[in-house]
Amino acid sequence: MGSSERKIREREERERRIVVAARTIAERDGWPAVTIRRLADEIEYSQPVLYSHFGNRDEIVGAVALEGFGELATILRAAIRPSSTPKESVEGVATAYLDFAFARPAMYEAMFILPTGLRFARSDTPAPLRAGFGAMATVIAPFSQDVDTATETFWAALHGLAELERHGRIRPAFRSHRITLLMQMVSGQL
Amino acid sequence: MGSSERKIREREERERRIVVAARTIAERDGWPAVTIRRLADEIEYSQPVLYSHFGNRDEIVGAVALEGFGELATILRAAIRPSSTPKESVEGVATAYLDFAFARPAMYEAMFILPTGLRFARSDTPAPLRAGFGAMATVIAPFSQDVDTATETFWAALHGLAELERHGRIRPAFRSHRITLLMQMVSGQL
DNA sequence: TTGACAAACTAGCGATGCTAGAATATATTA
DNA sequence: TAATATATTCTAGCATCGCTAGTTTGTCAA
Numbered sequence: 001m002g003s004s005e006r007k008i009r010e011r012e013e014r015e016r017r018i019v020v021a022a023r024t025i026a027e028r029d030g031w032p033a034v035t036i037r038r039l040a041d042e043i044e045y046s047q048p049v050l051y052s053h054f055g056n057r058d059e060i061v062g063a064v065a066l067e068g069f070g071e072l073a074t075i076l077r078a079a080i081r082p083s084s085t086p087k088e089s090v091e092g093v094a095t096a097y098l099d100f101a102f103a104r105p106a107m108y109e110a111m112f113i114l115p116t117g118l119r120f121a122r123s124d125t126p127a128p129l130r131a132g133f134g135a136m137a138t139v140i141a142p143f144s145q146d147v148d149t150a151t152e153t154f155w156a157a158l159h160g161l162a163e164l165e166r167h168g169r170i171r172p173a174f175r176s177h178r179i180t181l182l183m184q185m186v187s188g189q190l
Numbered sequence: 191m192g193s194s195e196r197k198i199r200e201r202e203e204r205e206r207r208i209v210v211a212a213r214t215i216a217e218r219d220g221w222p223a224v225t226i227r228r229l230a231d232e233i234e235y236s237q238p239v240l241y242s243h244f245g246n247r248d249e250i251v252g253a254v255a256l257e258g259f260g261e262l263a264t265i266l267r268a269a270i271r272p273s274s275t276p277k278e279s280v281e282g283v284a285t286a287y288l289d290f291a292f293a294r295p296a297m298y299e300a301m302f303i304l305p306t307g308l309r310f311a312r313s314d315t316p317a318p319l320r321a322g323f324g325a326m327a328t329v330i331a332p333f334s335q336d337v338d339t340a341t342e343t344f345w346a347a348l349h350g351l352a353e354l355e356r357h358g359r360i361r362p363a364f365r366s367h368r369i370t371l372l373m374q375m376v377s378g379q380l
Numbered sequence: 381t382t383g384a385c386a387a388a389c390t391a392g393c394g395a396t397g398c399t400a401g402a403a404t405a406t407a408t409t410a
Numbered sequence: 411t412a413a414t415a416t417a418t419t420c421t422a423g424c425a426t427c428g429c430t431a432g433t434t435t436g437t438c439a440a
Contacts, residue, residue, distance in 0.1 A: 036428060046389050048430075057428065112357070113303065120359050146367065152360040153351070153368045153375075160350030161343070167302070169310050170342040177336065178343045185343075185375035226397060236420050238399075247397065 015053045017043045019063045026064065026106040031114060034060070062116035066128060068107040072100055073131030080135065086142040087187045093139050094158060094179050101162035108166075112159065143186055157182055205243045207233045209253045216254065216296040221304060224250070245307075252306035256318055258297040262290055263321035270325065276332040277377045283329045284348060284369050291352035298356075302349065333376055347372055 021042040025034045036057060040047040054060050079096035080089050101108045110116065119125055137151040144150035161178055164170045170178070211232040215224045226247060230237040244250050269286035270279050291298045300306065309315055327341040334340035351368055354360045360368075 035426085037426085047428090048390095049388065051429070052387085112353070112359075120357075148361075149364050149367045150371060152354070152364065153347070153371045156350030156354050156360065156368070157343070157347040158350065159354055160346030160348065163302070163353065164342070164346050164349055167310075169302075170346065171338075174339050174342065177339045178346070181340060181343045185378065188375065188378040225395085227395090237397090238421095239419065241398070242418085 011053075014043060014045070014049075018050060018053060018060065019067065022060050023064045023067070023107070026110065027104065031061070031106060031109060058115045058117050061110050061114050062118050064107065065110040065114075065116045065118060066126060068104070068111045069126075069132055070128040071107075072097070072111070073128055073135055075100055076132055076135035080139060086139070087183065089139040090143070090154075090186050091179065091183050093136060094154075094182060097136075097158045098162055098165075098175065098179070101166065105166060108162065112163075140186070154186065201243075204233060204235070204239075208240060208243060208250065209257065212250050213254045213257070213297070216300065217294065221251070221296060221299060248305045248307050251300050251304050252308045254297065255300040255304075255306045255308060256316060258294070258301045259316075259322055260318040261297075262287070262301070263318055263325055265290055266322055266325035270329060276329070277373065279329040280333070280344075280376050281369065281373050283326060284344075284372060287326075287348045288352055288365065288369070291356065295356060298352065302353075330376070344376065 018039055021039050022034050025038060025042070034057075036047050036050055039050060039060070043049075050060070054063070075096050076093050079092040081092065084092060118129065120129055133151060133155065136155055137147050140151045140154050141147045161170075161175075161182075165172055165175065208229055211229050212224050215228060215232070224247075226237050226240055229240060229250070233239075240250070244253070265286050266283050269282040271282065274282060308319065310319055323341060323345065326345055327337050330341045330344050331337045351360075351365075351372075355362055355365065
């Protein structure tokens with residue numbers, strides 16, 4: 001009886017629609033606008049249905065964040081051109097990272113600011129969560145002995161640049177200057 | 191008639207009590223536990239009284255954050271020992287910054303994560319908001335031409351290190367390694 | 381056709397931030 | 411001093427939130 005397979009498929013599609021709706025609303029009106037009631041409206045089911053897919057609201061944010069990690073990893077990998085020098089590769093990744101953060105602020109928020117219940121640095125950590133780190137490690141490796149620690153530091157610098165600029169703490173006009181500075185730092189001693 | 195002065199003074203004291211209560215609750219139970227009702231209980235007034243002091247909840251968080259910026263500035267300045275070398279000074283400030291972030295996570299959240307309505311990089315920006323930046327600029331200056339941009343980048347790196355570690359994204363055990371790396375970067379090329 | 385099970389809904393609980401309007405205390409004026 | 415005006419504070423409640431218990435509806439198998 002294939003009807004049960006259809007049911008499973010429909011269930012998965014409904015879950016997708018929840019995540020897509022959450023993302024869409026967040027990008028248009030911000031995360032506070034992503035309420036269970038509004039999502040229920042959007043998918044044309046009652047609110048309790050959402051809780052048959054996700055344990056709570058945070059998990060919905062987490063599902064969107066997980067998508068974001070996948071996309072960020074793809075973008076960072078694409079920023080590594082084979083023809084580039086090691087230094088150009090680092091700069092390309094740095095620029096791509098910040099572009100991502102500023103182009104998708106709601107997504108970036110889900111990934112790094114909001115509670116999501118996602119588990120990092122564990123055995124059950126989903127692959128997309130590791131992939132972005134991997135892309136950064138690839139370009140940092142030529143400049144470092146301890147790649148993991150150097151990548152962590154590089155990543156932290158990028159995250160800090162993204163966050164402080166997003167919150168209006170540092171001057172947007174000097175973004176490229178700061179990237180240049182970061183590049184000098186990496187290629188010099190990292 | 192001096193009674194009006196007394197009234198003003200009592201009002202200011204009540205406002206202080208609100209801010210102190212907010213900070214105390216946040217540090218003990220987290221910011222979500224800082225509700226208007228609980229603050230009203232704490233100061234033994236009804237809820238609307240709070241709105242005669244602050245426009246909304248965010249402004250209360252902002253008042254706590256402002257205190258934090260003052261304290262951070264003091265701590266960073268104290269980390270600059272006259273007998274230190276320029277490099278040691280940078281390391282001292284970096285360590286002091288991260289110690290602050292991890293010792294007072296709720297305060298750090300108020301300062302850098304939560305909405306507060308505080309205005310940065312403006313003509314009416316309160317002095318404490320500039321003071322911390324000033325302390326960082328002082329130790330960065332010997333290593334840089336463009337002090338402001340270099341300080342922004344340094345600050346961003348520290349903020350990123352604090353946030354990623356606070357969220358369990360990078361390995362706590364390697365904190366000092368990352369600071370060492372950051373130091374090499376600063377003293378080398380910044 | 382009936383009974384068992386799964387799926388979805390209605391309705392509502394306990395909170396939240398915030399506010400209108402009533403009540404009370406304080407100051408000012410006749 | 412008594413009456414009035416003005417602050418000050420409170421009570422009560424609105425709209426909304428995340429979440430859930432209990433009921434209804436739908437879907438299969440016997």
